[in-house]
Amino acid sequence: MTEVIFVGTSDAFGAGGRRQSAYVLRTEEGSTLVDCSGTTLTGLNVLGIERDEISTILISHYHGDHFMGIPQFLLAAIYEDKRRAPLNIAGPSGVEERVRSLCTLVGYGLEGREIPFPLIFHDLTADEEMEIGPVCVTPFNALHQESTQPHGLIMRLAGGHQVVYTGDTGWFEGLSQYTQDADLFICECTSYDRGLDFHINFRDIYEHREKLGARRVILTHLGPSMSSRRGSCPMETADDGLKITL
Numbered sequence: 539m540t541e542v543i544f545v546g547t548s549d550a551f552g553a554g555g556r557r558q559s560a561y562v563l564r565t566e567e568g569s570t571l572v573d574c575s576g577t578t579l580t581g582l583n584v585l586g587i588e589r590d591e592i593s594t595i596l597i598s599h600y601h602g603d604h605f606m607g608i609p610q611f612l613l614a615a616i617y618e619d620k621r622r623a624p625l626n627i628a629g630p631s632g633v634e635e636r637v638r639s640l641c642t643l644v645g646y647g648l649e650g651r652e653i654p655f656p657l658i659f660h661d662l663t664a665d666e667e668m669e670i671g672p673v674c675v676t677p678f679n680a681l682h683q684e685s686t687q688p689h690g691l692i693m694r695l696a697g698g699h700q701v702v703y704t705g706d707t708g709w710f711e712g713l714s715q716y717t718q719d720a721d722l723f724i725c726e727c728t729s730y731d732r733g734l735d736f737h738i739n740f741r742d743i744y745e746h747r748e749k750l751g752a753r754r755v756i757l758t759h760l761g762p763s764m765s766s767r768r769g770s771c772p773m774e775t776a777d778d779g780l781k782i783t784l
């Protein structure tokens with residue numbers, strides 16, 4: 539059985555009082571956390587998901603609302619969970635340096651700290667598949683601020699299901715080539731109207747919905763103009779705590 543749990547579904551700024559983007563992909567072989575924001579640990583607690591259940595964290599890109607929660611995750615794993623199981627953290631090139639720098643910057647530096655579990659970093663490269671814990675991930679380049687190394691993620695799970703996640707991106711013509719085989723396409727949709735070229739808006743995704751090929755499409759990373767339309771626009775929208783079985 540594969541479950542996808544929407545831990546956080548807001549834009550970067552907590553629109554609608556919801557948590558920022560994060561998702562748990564749960565299989566019998568282990569669970570993967572996709573993105574980890576500053577509100578993710580709260581979400582895991584609210585939803586009764588143990589941090590120890592997570593064997594792998596995937597980071598789509600280096601914006602704070604997608605990886606800022608990792609220092610707290612690590613500190614909690616060390617001191618509260620007394621974790622022993624290995625933890626994989628995978629992200630765009632330079633992930634170990636990024637995470638270590640972030641930990642230092644926010645006062646949770648890892649240097650000299652005893653970490654009682656194997657902490658394994660993996661650099662992701664666009665269009666190259668990598669098997670990490672319970673997931674085979676193939677990143678693809680997204681259309682977002684370049685300095686954040688933006689990627690979407692194609693994730694093949696034990697049991698054969700495929701979940702595709704945009705990370706943050708503007709709409710681009712090639713996007714639908716990545717979604718054709720998806721059992722679930724988790725698509726960012728920050729705004730309703732066109733205006734930003736580095737985030738998807740509802741008008742673009744709705745216009746192209748027939749091309750996507752995915753068996754189910756759920757919109758997330760909802761900003762104010764989409765948050766207020768949850769459940770009332772003609773495509774499925776996510777909410778915090780949504781759990782679906784593939």
Ligand SMILES: [Zn+2]
Nearest residue numbers: 550601603706
């Ligand atoms: Zn974001």
Ligand SMILES: [Zn+2]
Nearest residue numbers: 599601682706
């Ligand atoms: Zn972003």
